[in-house]
Amino acid sequence: MMGLEPHIWSNVMTVLLVSGAIFVTRVVRGQRLWREAAQALWQRRRFALVVVAVYVLIGLADSVAWKGGVPEGAMGVLPNAPLSLLDRAFLDSREASYSAPFADVEFYGGAPLRNPGKHPFGTDILGRDVLYLALKGARVALLIGGLTSLIAIPLALLFGVGAGYFGGRFDDFVFFLISTLASMPSLLLLIALIMVMGRGTVSVCVALAVTGWVGFCRLSRAETLKLRELDYVQAARALGVSETRIIFRHILPNLAHLIVITFVLTFSGLVLSEAVLSWLGIGVDGSWGQMIDGARDELSREPIVWWNIGAAGTVLFVLILAVNAVGDAVRDVLDPRTLRGQQ
Amino acid sequence: MGAYVLRRLAYGAGVVLGVLFLLFLLFFTVTAPEDIARKALGDKAPPEAVEIWLTNHGYDRPLWPWQDWDENLLFDHYRRMLTFDFGLSDADDSPIIDRIKAGMGPSLSLTVPLLVLGMLAAIPLSLLVAFFRETYIDRMGVFLCVLAMSVSTLLYIIGAQFLIGKVLRWYPISGFDANLLLLPRFLALPLLVGVISGIGGDVRFYRTVFLEESGRDFVRTARAKGAGEVRIMTHHVLRNALIPILTRVVLAIPFLFMGSLLLEAFFGIPGLGSMMFDAIQANDFSTMRTMVYVGSLLFIFGQVATDISYGLVDPRVRVE
Numbered sequence: 001m002m003g004l005e006p007h008i009w010s011n012v013m014t015v016l017l018v019s020g021a022i023f024v025t026r027v028v029r030g031q032r033l034w035r036e037a038a039q040a041l042w043q044r045r046r047f048a049l050v051v052v053a054v055y056v057l058i059g060l061a062d063s064v065a066w067k068g069g070v071p072e073g074a075m076g077v078l079p080n081a082p083l084s085l086l087d088r089a090f091l092d093s094r095e096a097s098y099s100a101p102f103a104d105v106e107f108y109g110g111a112p113l114r115n116p117g118k119h120p121f122g123t124d125i126l127g128r129d130v131l132y133l134a135l136k137g138a139r140v141a142l143l144i145g146g147l148t149s150l151i152a153i154p155l156a157l158l159f160g161v162g163a164g165y166f167g168g169r170f171d172d173f174v175f176f177l178i179s180t181l182a183s184m185p186s187l188l189l190l191i192a193l194i195m196v197m198g199r200g201t202v203s204v205c206v207a208l209a210v211t212g213w214v215g216f217c218r219l220s221r222a223e224t225l226k227l228r229e230l231d232y233v234q235a236a237r238a239l240g241v242s243e244t245r246i247i248f249r250h251i252l253p254n255l256a257h258l259i260v261i262t263f264v265l266t267f268s269g270l271v272l273s274e275a276v277l278s279w280l281g282i283g284v285d286g287s288w289g290q291m292i293d294g295a296r297d298e299l300s301r302e303p304i305v306w307w308n309i310g311a312a313g314t315v316l317f318v319l320i321l322a323v324n325a326v327g328d329a330v331r332d333v334l335d336p337r338t339l340r341g342q343q
Numbered sequence: 344m345g346a347y348v349l350r351r352l353a354y355g356a357g358v359v360l361g362v363l364f365l366l367f368l369l370f371f372t373v374t375a376p377e378d379i380a381r382k383a384l385g386d387k388a389p390p391e392a393v394e395i396w397l398t399n400h401g402y403d404r405p406l407w408p409w410q411d412w413d414e415n416l417l418f419d420h421y422r423r424m425l426t427f428d429f430g431l432s433d434a435d436d437s438p439i440i441d442r443i444k445a446g447m448g449p450s451l452s453l454t455v456p457l458l459v460l461g462m463l464a465a466i467p468l469s470l471l472v473a474f475f476r477e478t479y480i481d482r483m484g485v486f487l488c489v490l491a492m493s494v495s496t497l498l499y500i501i502g503a504q505f506l507i508g509k510v511l512r513w514y515p516i517s518g519f520d521a522n523l524l525l526l527p528r529f530l531a532l533p534l535l536v537g538v539i540s541g542i543g544g545d546v547r548f549y550r551t552v553f554l555e556e557s558g559r560d561f562v563r564t565a566r567a568k569g570a571g572e573v574r575i576m577t578h579h580v581l582r583n584a585l586i587p588i589l590t591r592v593v594l595a596i597p598f599l600f601m602g603s604l605l606l607e608a609f610f611g612i613p614g615l616g617s618m619m620f621d622a623i624q625a626n627d628f629s630t631m632r633t634m635v636y637v638g639s640l641l642f643i644f645g646q647v648a649t650d651i652s653y654g655l656v657d658p659r660v661r662v663e
Contacts, residue, residue, distance in 0.1 A: 179354075180361035183646070185638035187604060191623055192366075192635050196374045268493070275495045276605065280623055292497055299505045313498045321493040328489070 007065040007082035014063040037333045045329045051322040055138045062086040062139040086135060093118065095127035101307050122307040125298070134311045137288040141319060144205060144274045144284060145267040151209035152266075153259060156217035161251060163217075164224025165243075174221065178214050186211045190273065194282045201284045204277060208270055216262045220255055227251050257334040264327040268320045275316065288316040347654050355647040360421075362639045367420050370632045376402035376416075382626045383433050400431060400629070424636055434627035442618055442630075443637070449519060450602030450614030453530060457537045457603070458595060461545060464538050466588070469549035474576050476554060484546070491543030499540045500609045503532055517611035533610040537603065552587050556580045593649050597641035601634075 028034040042049060065084040070091070083091070095114055098107035104116035113119075121130035163174035181189075193207035227233060233250050241249075278289025291312035298305040380393045380402070388396075397403045401419065405411045408418060423430060429439040472484035508516035514531045556562070557580050565579045600615070607616030615634070622630040 176357065176361060179358050180365060183358055183639045183642045184362060184365070184635055185598070185601065185642065188619070188631075188635045188638055191619075192369060192631050195623065195626065195628065195631060196369050272495050275497055279497055279605075280620070282623070289495075289497070292495070292501070296501055299501065300509070309498075309501065313495070316495055317493055317498070320495075321490065324489050324493055 005082070007067075007084075010063050010065060014060060018060070040333045041326070041329055044333070045326050048322040048325040048329075051318060052326060055319050055322075056142065058086065058135050059139040059142040061089075062136055086132070090129055090132040093129040093132060095119070095123045095129075097123070097127050098125060098305060099123045099127075107305070121311040124295075124308050130308055130311045133286075133291060134288070134315045136286055137291065137312065137315060138319070140201075140284055140287040141271045141274070141316070143201065144208070144287070145270045147201075147205040148208040148212065148270050149263050149266065151206060152213040153216060153263065155209065156213040157220055157252070157255070157259075159213075160217040160220030161224045161247060161255070164221040165228055165247060165251065171221075174217070178218055178221075181211075181214045182218075187273075187276070190277070191280065191282065194277065199282055204274065204282070204284050208273060212266060212270070216258075216266075219258060219262070223255055223258060224251055227254055261327075261331050261334055264323065264330045268323045268327070271316070271320060271323075288312045292316070344654065348651055351647055351650050351654070355643050358643050359640060362636065362643075363421055363424055366424075366632055366636060367417055370628055371406055371416055371420065374628065376400075379433055379626075379628050382628075399436075400433065424633075429633045430629060432622075432627050433629045434622070434625035439630055439633050443615065443633075446602065446613060446615040446618050447600060448521075448614075449612050450607065450616060451599060452526065453533060453537075453606060453612055453614060454599040454602060456530065457534055457606075458592070458599060460534060461538050461541050462588075462592070465542055465545035465549055468542070469546045469553060470576060470581065472546065472550050473553035473557065473580070474572070476557070485550070488543040488547045488550075491539070492547075494540075496536075496540045496605055499536050500605065503536045503539075504609070507532060507535075517609065519610075519612045529610075529612075533603075533606045533612065537606055548591070549584075549588065552584045553580055556584045559583070590649065594645055597645035598638070600641055601638050 028038050062084045065082040065087070067080060067082045069088075070083065093115060096106065096111070097109075099105070099113055099119060099122050100107055101120055101122045102117050103113065103119070103122065105112055107122075119129050119131065121134065123129055124133065159174045159177070163171040190207050190211050193210055194203060197203040197207065228251070233246060236246050236250055274283055274287055275289030275292060277283040278287055279293045283289045283293075292309055295305070295308035295312065298308055376397055377393065380396045380400075381388065384392055384396055394403070402416065404414045404416050404419065406416050408415050422428075427440065429443075431437065432439055432442070468484075472481050475481050475484075504516050507513050514528055516532070518529050520526060520529055553576075557575075561583075562575060562579055565575050570579070602612075602614040602616035604616040604619055606612070607614045608620035611617070618630065619634050621627070622634070
């Protein structure tokens with residue numbers, strides 16, 4: 001991508017993301033509204049937030065990669081391939097075939113393992129450590145949720161705020177576009193988009209974004225319609241403040257809570273959709289969906305190979321549960337409508 | 344009223360034309376017909392074979408009207424879709440319309456009981472949860488809903504097939520038989536999975552609706568008159584909540600015809616969901632295009648019908 005090798009691209013993105021996170025933390029600390037919301041969130045969902053943070057750390061550990069430093073003769077590693085922190089932690093963990101969790105010998109045949117008792121979730125048919133594969137899926141899942149939101153939310157804001165603020169012909173056009181997209185069954189449109197664009201991480205994210213931006217666009221349009229009639233926006237207009245400045249200074253900050261709520265609440269849906277796409281054979285490589293799909297038939301082996309699907313299903317379930325729990329709390333904390341309901 | 348109905352119908356028709364245009368962009372310009380032919384025939388097909396394939400499937404024309412006003416794919420696409428002349432499958436040359444007709448029965452035999460059973464399961468449960476609002480039962484119920492929503496549908500399906508189909512051997516793992524005596528045995532497992540995978544979200548939705556209604560003035564009045572809490576729940580809250588519930592059901596009805604992609608493909612039900620699954624596996628673009636169009640058409644039809652019936656019932660809707 002852009003002439004850079006993939007791992008360098010990934011490193012740059014990681015640095016950007018971490019510095020972005022630090023910047024956001026500073027902003028949150030600086031403003032009373034956001035600081036109090038963050039504190040309330042921490043009080044309500046401490047455990048779920050920690051779980052999400054662990055997944056993010058694992059994802060980051062798999063995003064920083066460099067070449068070299070691999071000992072000679074490590075199994076299953078190309079000599080000059082870039083390896084991430086996570087890859088290095090599981091270096092030389094490969095076996096010849098299946099093994100059960102914590103086993104000393106292979107599952108079929110009973111040949112001794114290279115690393116006896118070192119595979120807490122066993123190994124898969126190719127002898128790869130299942131724990132390693134499950135942890136590697138964290139980056140893919142976060143990438144799907146994050147990249148899709150990064151495409152969908154700005155798109156929705158551009159059209160939604162523009163339509164709500166300027167009205168007229170542009171509003172009619174956006175409203176028509178939204179109704180058109182919303183009337184296509186989303187799973188079918190998703191599949192059609194990926195069939196047409198080809199497979200791969202970016203095209204899956206773009207397809208998810210195209211089907212997913214409509215809801216938030218409608219929401220931000222309705223909210224902007226309300227905001228533009230407020231007194232301080234009228235006052236700003238009367239004072240001759242430019243349209244762009246009104247949008248950035250008075251409209252967008254008032255949509256910020258909706259952006260956060262939408263991001264968290266749609267995240268789990270995106271990761272779950274990817275699992276369905278993986279089963280259809282058009283998902284993202286290395287995702288938990290692909291692990292589940294690949295392990296589907298192994299349940300019909302005799303004796304049953306269950307740890308593969310068990311591990312992938314568990315890590316997927318725990319992340320989605322944690323994100324859902326955080327999402328509900330975020331909505332309760334930030335949405336003025338629910339706040340009013342509680343009083 | 345007549346003007347309102349006309350306006351709504353015209354807008355619906357406009358959206359149908361918009362959907363068709365988006366489909367044209369996706370399936371004719373982003374993926375050119377030559378790419379589709381290559382995928383159907385394989386990379387090593389000689390150019391003559393591609394030409395013949397394009398001619399047979401009606402793709403041998405320029406795309407846009409300004410290239411050739413009389414013979415172009417855009418107008419052809421609109422004309423064929425609007426007259427329900429869906430043409431041949433790109434994968435195996437069978438008429439698409441025949442497969443749709445054949446698949447609708449099996450799809451409906453799955454989706455209609457699924458909708459009914461789902462509601463029969465979710466509404467009493469959510470009434471119960473809403474009845475005990477702001478107690479531990481309520482919190483427990485909401486937590487269980489989130490738990491149920493966090494499991495991927497794939498896992499529900501695989502788990503049920505493994506546990507009930509393979510280990511316990513209560514019902515067949517997959518299959519279908521149009522015989523009415525055998526059908527329930529084959530549908531039991533997909534129905535169970537469908538109800539369980541949907542119940543979390545449904546209970547949460549209905550609970551919100553019930554809670555909203557139970558904060559209304561007429562509930563307070565009923566309580567002041569001395570009505571019991573159970574009577575308030577069944578007679579005042581449930582009755583009034585039927586309006587949003589009905590809206591949800593009416594909007595779901597068009598999609599019943601489309602079947603369920605996941606359930607049908609996993610449980611071997613030869614409906615429209617399986618047909619779409621096959622189309623994806625075989626890179627069958629024309630079937631996919633047709634199914635997206637049919638799905639959108641059903642949805643738009645349902646929405647226009649709902650809006651018009653609202654306009655008939657509620658004069659406030661018409662004014663806007």
